[in-house]
Amino acid sequence: MSSLLRPLISLAFLIGMLWIAFSVKLGDRTFAEHVDRISETPEARELLDGTRATVNPVLQEATDRMLGEHIEAPTKREPTEPTHAATSPPRPSSRASTADRVKLPGR
Secondary structure, three states, X not given: OHHHHHHHHHHHHHHHHHHHHHHOEEOOEEXXXXXXXXXXXXXXXXXXHHHHHHHHHHHHHHHHHHHHHHHHOOOOOOXXXXXXXXXXXXXXXXXXXXXXXXXXXXX
């Protein structure tokens, strides 16, 4: 029973914090409105752009290392001639000379 109780308490805490952030006024605005206004300042945008400039190359390198073999692999096969018996050239009769017979690869 305790294994189910802990996640339920965590979920209730998260829901409570979200409700407080969006409904309880801190002065003339809620916490979420304060955060929204702060994120619109030029300093915050500069900080976000600097963070993206630092993190994006690292993420790209990690993606290339993890998925490199999949990215470099060909995405489609080149068409080849069918090799099954229905489309192979007719075999010469057993009476034909050895020069007229089609030689198999490797023989």
